[in-house]
Amino acid sequence: MDRLVSIIIPFFNEAGMIARLPGALWPQLEQIEHVQWEVICTDDGSSDTTLLELIALAQQDPRFRILELSRHFGKEAALTAGLDAARGDAVIPMDADLQDPPELIAPMIAAWQAGAEVVLARRSDRSSDGVLKRKSAVWFYQLHNRLSRTKIPENVGDFRLLDRVVVEALKQLPERQRFMKGLFAWVGFRTHVIDYVRPCRQAGRSKFSAFALWQLAMEGFTSFSTIPLKIWTYVGALGALITAAYAAFIVLYTLLHGTGVPGYASLLVAILFFGSLQLMSIGLLGEYIGRIYLETKQRPIYLIRKTY
Numbered sequence: 644m645d646r647l648v649s650i651i652i653p654f655f656n657e658a659g660m661i662a663r664l665p666g667a668l669w670p671q672l673e674q675i676e677h678v679q680w681e682v683i684c685t686d687d688g689s690s691d692t693t694l695l696e697l698i699a700l701a702q703q704d705p706r707f708r709i710l711e712l713s714r715h716f717g718k719e720a721a722l723t724a725g726l727d728a729a730r731g732d733a734v735i736p737m738d739a740d741l742q743d744p745p746e747l748i749a750p751m752i753a754a755w756q757a758g759a760e761v762v763l764a765r766r767s768d769r770s771s772d773g774v775l776k777r778k779s780a781v782w783f784y785q786l787h788n789r790l791s792r793t794k795i796p797e798n799v800g801d802f803r804l805l806d807r808v809v810v811e812a813l814k815q816l817p818e819r820q821r822f823m824k825g826l827f828a829w830v831g832f833r834t835h836v837i838d839y840v841r842p843c844r845q846a847g848r849s850k851f852s853a854f855a856l857w858q859l860a861m862e863g864f865t866s867f868s869t870i871p872l873k874i875w876t877y878v879g880a881l882g883a884l885i886t887a888a889y890a891a892f893i894v895l896y897t898l899l900h901g902t903g904v905p906g907y908a909s910l911l912v913a914i915l916f917f918g919s920l921q922l923m924s925i926g927l928l929g930e931y932i933g934r935i936y937l938e939t940k941q942r943p944i945y946l947i948r949k950t951y
């Protein structure tokens with residue numbers, strides 16, 4: 644009996660990509676035996692003709708299903724919407740810009756049929772990204788995996804195959820602030836890795852600015868580690884220790900040499916240093932408290948205006 648596999652694709656202002664999609668997908672997918680397909684396209688509040696083109700696509704080919712979000716919610720929410728709507732025995736999230744090569748789907752399906760519950764596509768090189776993006780990605784993974792008990796596999800994007808059991812597990816995670824890479828890693832399951840070389844974007848430009856990536860990284864750290872919160876206890880303790888030693892030194896120095904020239908410079912440095920340290924730690928508390936605040940409101944992760 645044929646099994647159904649859902650491909651879920653988030654779209655944010657990807658008008659240039661939609662016409663190429665069927666031609667890139669179907670030749671690859673139709674040669675895979677014993678699998679039926681549905682492609683769930685989520686329009687993440689695009690402001691260009693993305694939605695109209697998607698609707699036209701669905702009218703031509705009923706294997707395409709379109710979810711129209713009520714506004715721009717971001718990629719993580721768009722992916723969640725796709726996961727919730729997927730009916731397949733397996734689900735494959737994919738980018739609209741064809742940076743996730745459809746040729747890889749056949750080996751993914753093969754690994755899944757051989758018993759894997761998660762099949763990861765790992766980029767064996769990231770030359771399609773700029774130097775800064777590559778470097779910051781390396782730092783992010785290193786720091787994240789040192790801070791957090793949930794280890795995110797390096798150079799693995801959202802492109803992967805998830806068995807139905809994994810999708811159901813993901814749906815049980817209630818958080819509103821969704822760092823999908825971390826959630827994917829947190830649920831675990833039997834995992835198989837396939838390496839590939841990531842091609843360049845086929846049209847348009849990346850929808851993630853440097854600041855958006857920074858926010859995503861903060862989301863990752865704060866969702867999966869509390870070490871940034873706790874570290875200040877130790878920084879504070881160390882500071883207090885150094886201060887005590889310095890105070891002892893001043894007392895001794897004054898006893899031996901009398902009052903010297905007032906230490907204006909060292910005083911200012913100490914005040915500024917500890918002042919900024921405190922601001923940083925308060926800011927960090929803010930990051931967590933802000934997220935607690937958002938979680939307690941229990942708002943839905945996304946809203947759907949219409950499905951096609």
Ligand code: UDP
Binds near residue numbers: 657742850
């Ligand atoms: N995307 C989205 N909402 C956003 C940002 C991106 O739905 O707020 C989609 C985008 O349309 C694309 C995928 O997420 O299908 C990956 O985006 P992009 O190619 O810009 O990311 P990059 O490859 O640069 O990491």
Ligand code: MG
Binds near residue numbers: 844
């Ligand atoms: Mg891309």
